[in-house]
Amino acid sequence: MKIKQLKVRNFRLLDNMVLNIEEDITLIVGKNNTGKTSMFEAINIFVKTQEISFEDFSQSTYFIFNRLLRLINQVDFNSISERRKEIVEKVIQNQMPKVQLFIEVEYDVTNDSLINLSEFITDLDENRNDATILISYESNNSLSLLFSFLNREKQEISLIRWLKDNIKAFYQTKCFAVDKDSDFKKDIDLSFKSKIEKIVSFEDIKASRTLDDTKSDKNKTLATGFSHYYRERDQTKEDIKKLEETLTNVSIVLKGEYEKVLKDVISDLNNFGVSTPITIPQIEIDSEFNSESVIKNNIKYYYKHESINLPESYNGLGYSNLIFMVLELTSFIERFKNSSEEKKSEFLTILIEEPEAHMHPQMQQVFIKQITKKINKAREEGINIQLIITTHSSHIIAEAGIDLDKGFDRIRYFNKIDGRLEISDFNNFRHKESDKETFRFLKQYLNLHKCDIFFADKVIMVEGVTEKMLLPIMINNVANSLNNEYISILEVGGAYTQKFKELLHFIKVKTLIITDIDSVDGNGEECKTDFANAETCNSTLKDWIPKKNTIDELINCNEEEKFDTEFIRVAFQIAEHSNTYVGRSLEESIINKNLIFFKSEYTKDAINKKVKSLFTLINQHSSENLLIKTPWDLRPKSSSSKTNFSFDLMTFDEKETGLNWEVPLYIKEGLEWLAGICMVNISEK
Known part of the structure; x- marks a missing residue:
């Protein structure tokens, strides 16, 4: 099971984005300010717990809002028939802008379990193997929204300015199962996010990763990465049990020592307020060790440099970034493997934004090589995993985007032409079939020189x-x-x-x-x-x-x-x-x-x-x-x-x-x- 296609409508720069997803790695490239980050944000907002604000609506929707306002101003609802009112109301409701995310899932009838996906399958055609999830932020009552604006207290406020403050009162997020080949649409109840999580688990590593190479070492990048990894490991393994037992025994010993050291001050505190109206609650102490907390805050991580160990903060940001991302990706895979059956998703999709930050070219190539190996290994173990990367790195493209077998097929090129987003999917670059010599030249030239x-x-x-x-x-x-x-x-x-x-x-x-x-x-x-x-x-x-x-x-x-x-x-x-x-x-x-x-x-x-x-x-x-x-x-x-x-x-x-x-x-x-x-x-x- 895998994501075949993502669509985003009316979200920030993405008026109508259609993005085909590869079964392993998809590389999103293009100049700045073409909507690459907006795509990841749309997924996170719709699938996770974040809320949409009016600022998330694309600017092209402003014209539609104002056009619908002009339409309602032209209609005298007191003089038209009920039938005419219904038609106008339907037109306005259908045309009122919606912010939407479509997730098209492709499944293997023979090998995939369809229990979790079944509610989103809308056809009975045995030759089809797709299901589409639609998450839509749309108005509950468009007429009520427009009439509320017309009756606003401050008449000088424009519709767009008014919507910025009032949109949440008239909009809500809904979920549907839709048929991509027809107009059929089925409502999914409000628990749709948990149902989607049963199908696909989205994880992300953002571009704004908090890294630290200062002597104070405030962020503890390695410690955070390792603690995340420890949390997702199989907690039933023998080495984990031994660690937990050791920490429990240490806690018992430390409790006794703490009581000896702090005996006098605790006695004073417990006697404080005796024979007065003020009663101080009796104080007891205990010692508790949480293994994940120990790994993050107690264990110190060093880099081996010749004959001495250097603190984590002495390493460059590039190495810290590389190690952190590998640990995060490994943690995601471990969490997926070790999830209980009731929480387990059918497949895993990881979004990585600009992994090349702080890394020199050779390190970028090392990163994508290792990540590719890790994904391939997970797939061999039966984990369906897809990776979607936004990047400005020629070296990442050369390593993962220009493949001897797949050519440029992993690349999706985002471009903004006359204010409109265009996505070039290199699966459609048919020159590779019509002129193989030229295509071979392009692969060699771009691979060796100028992917930028x-x-x-x-x-x-x-x-x-x-x-x-x-x-x-x-x-x-x-x-x-x-x-x-x-x-x-x-x-x-x-x-x-x-x-x-x-x-x-x-x-x-x-x-x-x-x-x-x-x-x-x-x-x-x-x-x-x-x-x-x-x-x-x-x-x-x-x-x-x-x-x-x-x-x-x-x-x-x-x-x-x-x-x-x-x-x-x-x-x-x-x-x-x-x-x-x-x-x-x-x-x-x-x-x-x-x-x-x-x-x-x-x-x-x-x-x-x-x-x-x-x-x-x-x-x-x-x-x-x-x-x-x-x-x-x-x-x-x-x-x-x-x-x-x-x-x-x-x-x-x-x-x-x-x-x-x-x-x-x-x-x-x-x-x-x-x-x-x-x-x-x-x-x-």
Whole structure:
């Protein structure tokens, strides 16, 4: 038995979330503020004992509340028929916003016991093996709610403000068994939470874990973790019995010693108030040892470091976090195994929020490896267990989300587009079937390098190291607002860029592709862009965006042709405003844009030694013929000279020299689009 799907409606950012759950591990990824934490909160609030407040309603419901208020204001209930009143009342009741959680459970008819689930099974079809639990926070009487607002004491208060204070008087949490293929719905009584707990036990480890690496060691992370584990162990085992007997004997001995030490003061207290109207109750002392309390407060935990033992607080937060989560997860499994039959659930679902906190990359991989082993072992022992993790860790995705057999199937990508949540389920990423070579490349590339594409606000794809090194300077100069966002910069090479096409389409993350126009002559040799009949050898430009072959066609592309959907834009060399020549590469384009800069004289070092130009430093051109050379002549040609070119530009001191260089126009326009500085309306291709 397992959870097949979760749905959340009208809860915070989750207007209508549908999330398919894997049978072992499901990874929830995506940029910040896309509803990942809200999903966990919805489960905890509905399934456990917390209450919903009006702040939990999604903002999209505000419009519906106000629309229903306008509707009721348009109806004269004194003049319409009873039949009409019933229709209006039904419409308002059905449309009144509800906050809901759907839990779809899938079962195995042959191996699973259906005793606890039977009340939620709504069909008689022997070919089906699903049941859906609906927990709904909804109004008892919608008309009464709206009329109460209309008759409110303070007429200046708006409906939304009034609901914030009064929603609980008109709403309650209900539970239903529903049929996902029809409108059938059956009421479940108010004891529904205990009935759900008999089916699935939800446990969670929150992101805001209280950890401590200070000398005072107030939180005692290890002690807390071990005491939780001890509490959930099988208390009938022989070692547990021996520990309890030892503590009982110690208590008896200590009671006698306490009585000796405290005899005089107790006698004084018992005699206090004698012969007065005030009577002091007689005081007795006892010694009690609770084994769990002893493990938490009495036992001291140390880390072995060479020849000495260091206190728990001397360990880093990363290790404390790792150990604490492993202990918590083990405790959950022990509690599930050792539950009595009347309290035992059919299966266990554990929610872990951002486990990577405080852990360096290698430790993150160790964590997910060990957790995966622990889950697999529990499943081998007959425990149905599912793990749902929200994460911003590329290493956790690489270890658990990109599997040789399952591919990306464990990944659920949360993205917010125009204020609306979209979830990309990688089980639907069918490119893995249509182009296995590309899919294999993506698995290898993302596994080894850049899984952070799944967490980025925006993506920039570049060909090589030169662009990657200079991009931070360019962003600062022309699109500084991008520094406030998480930008994933992928160095992929021109030949491989289009292998990301289907992935970028699938996750719909705003992406700028910066590539070179790469002009070649009829023999395939590099040539200037103004060479007659020059073509491009760049596969991205030829086969993806904008699907043009000749340099003339590329230079004359309009803005719309540089897009693939509204999310992906390509940027390649174009003519500068004051210069019709177009560079072939990034380096040539920078030189072409900044000829005056590169050929200018400036003062170098403390002894005022004159240096003819920057190129006498970075390209070793003789200063005598420098002024007649073109960008094509001046461009660095080898890989090492291109790298040196980038380093020299990065370290050039503009303040000291009074000179500065400008970003080529094609990159400037691309970065401005990515930052939202210039908006372009793009129709679907």
